[in-house]
């Protein structure tokens with residue numbers, strides 16, 4: 690099954706993608722994670738993407754489309770995969786359909802994580818990520834046992850550069866302008882399901898399960 694997780698930054702797509710991935714063995718294809726890994730490696734793609742990401746804007750379509758086109762052909766994606774953070778605009782959604790069509794495949798379901806901007810700002814500004822294993826915490830809702838230290842691997846927790854208040858504002862603006870039309874795109878294809886993303890993680894997970902059935 691090919692599933693698209695759609696929703697604003699901080700709506701919980703990454704957390705739910707990891708859960709689904711562990712359960713169904715569908716890899717999580719997160720363009721944000723791929724770009725952050727390119728930045729960490731210091732590759733040309735990473736260097737160019739960092740400046741754009743730090744401003745909360747979208748990196749060029751051709752960059753992310755290429756990342757997904759390559760990764761989706763790996764053998765572990767044969768049984769399906771979960772798209773997290775892609776597509777981010779209608780042209781990426783159309784490019785995805787074309788790409789999958791050539792492989793005789795299609796998106797089976799798009800799940801929208803519904804939540805207000807107000808809830809997101811408090812979520813994103815308290816978010817902390819492990820520098821090493823990528824585990825996610827929240828200063829208020831999912832505290833690590835020891836301040837600024839990852840429970841799983843003991844490494845340091847950091848705040849993403851793009852989770853700073855000014856950048857959060859810009860990312861939400863970009864979401865409303867460019868990504869929201871993707872909701873209409875999948876609605877027209879009768880593939881859209883909506884879950885209430887304000888709920889706590891287990892309840893959202895249950896709602897995602899129902900959506901995929």
Ligand code: AMP
Pocket residue numbers: 698720721722724741742743745746747748749750753773774775776777781851860
């Ligand atoms: P995320 O981790 O999904 O919130 O993505 C972090 C940042 O990476 C975004 O604010 C964009 O700058 C960039 N990015 C991630 N996915 C895409 C995409 N599909 N298209 C363009 N830019 C993206």
